[in-house]
Amino acid sequence: MSNSPIVVAHDEHNPALRHHFADMEQQREASEMGMWVFLITEIMFFGGMFLAYIVYRYLYYPAWVAGSEHMDFWWGTINTVVLICSSLTMALAVRSAQVGQRKMLVMLLIVTMLLGCVFLGIKAVEYHGHWVEHQFPGPSFHFEGPDPQHVELFFSLYWAMTGFHALHMLIGVVLVGFIAFFGWHGKYGPDYYNPVENTGLYWHFVDIVWIYLYPLLYLISHRHLH
Amino acid sequence: MVLTVVTAAASRIDLRQYSAAVALAIATTKALLVALFFMGVKYISQKMTIVVIVAGLFWLGILLVLSMTDYAWRAFG
Numbered sequence: 312m313s314n315s316p317i318v319v320a321h322d323e324h325n326p327a328l329r330h331h332f333a334d335m336e337q338q339r340e341a342s343e344m345g346m347w348v349f350l351i352t353e354i355m356f357f358g359g360m361f362l363a364y365i366v367y368r369y370l371y372y373p374a375w376v377a378g379s380e381h382m383d384f385w386w387g388t389i390n391t392v393v394l395i396c397s398s399l400t401m402a403l404a405v406r407s408a409q410v411g412q413r414k415m416l417v418m419l420l421i422v423t424m425l426l427g428c429v430f431l432g433i434k435a436v437e438y439h440g441h442w443v444e445h446q447f448p449g450p451s452f453h454f455e456g457p458d459p460q461h462v463e464l465f466f467s468l469y470w471a472m473t474g475f476h477a478l479h480m481l482i483g484v485v486l487v488g489f490i491a492f493f494g495w496h497g498k499y500g501p502d503y504y505n506p507v508e509n510t511g512l513y514w515h516f517v518d519i520v521w522i523y524l525y526p527l528l529y530l531i532s533h534r535h536l537h
Numbered sequence: 538m539v540l541t542v543v544t545a546a547a548s549r550i551d552l553r554q555y556s557a558a559v560a561l562a563i564a565t566t567k568a569l570l571v572a573l574f575f576m577g578v579k580y581i582s583q584k585m586t587i588v589v590i591v592a593g594l595f596w597l598g599i600l601l602v603l604s605m606t607d608y609a610w611r612a613f614g
Contacts, residue, residue: 351593526560
């Protein structure tokens with residue numbers, strides 16, 4: 312339970328207060344913890360794939376080096392910068408909600424969405440490149456060089472991990488869109504901004520996943536073919 | 538905040554003198570900065586929420602460390 316004094320009469324309260332909570336502060340704290348519990352499940356989700364990556368990298372390091380050399384270093388680096396900037400705009404958007412700046416909030420959320428779409432667009436370009444070079448695992452896979460089976464394994468993990476990450480990005484962009492819509496209609500302000508904050512947490516989490524994916528997938532080797 | 542963009546730039550220079558440990562250290566620093574400031578971990582009021590986060594990260598640690606020590610001790614290379 313929170314220690315903040317209840318400053319409104321019993322029958323007047325913030326319209327966003329759910330009745331099973333004693334006050335807004337408790338609701339905010341519950342919502343915050345709940346969001347983190349969800350993010351922990353996401354850590355479990357991605358954690359499994361990271362483990363698979365680490366195990367196979369340990370076992371088949373040369374194939375990992377070879378696979379990583381076929382990643383486009385510049386697209387990956389640009390995407391990393393794009394995502395970190397989008398996290399910045401998202402954090403600023405949460406701050407705007409906290410201080411009640413409605414227009415600023417919506418603008419920042421829209422910029423966040425745009426940056427997210429830029430990321431997805433670059434990913435699409437990369438995927439297309441990988442596809443035409445026969446780097447998608449399956450019957451169409453073809454790799455010139457030693458150990459193609461294990462390089463195919465690298466690419467399986469690449470497509471799976473970045474694919475799930477991109478899916479999370481897409482969901483994130485849609486969520487930010489919803490928040491922008493509600494924000495435009497004035498639903499959020501200094502007394503109630505939980506959804507903005509939670510969407511921010513989700514967005515930053517997806518960013519952190521990419522922060523780890525980037526060096527693991529793109530920066531294994533000195534050489535870069537692209 | 539602009540620092541995080543700078544660290545992304547710094548990880549590119551790793552082209553020449555590269556090592557997995559350095560890249561991961563940079564990634565972890567970036568992740569910590571994002572977590573502390575953007576995600577507001579620094580300002581979380583409830584201890585319970587911190588317990589949740591630490592427990593989750595501890596779980597990840599177990600997953601990675603114990604699985605890898607298992608593989609490292611196997612006889613094949």
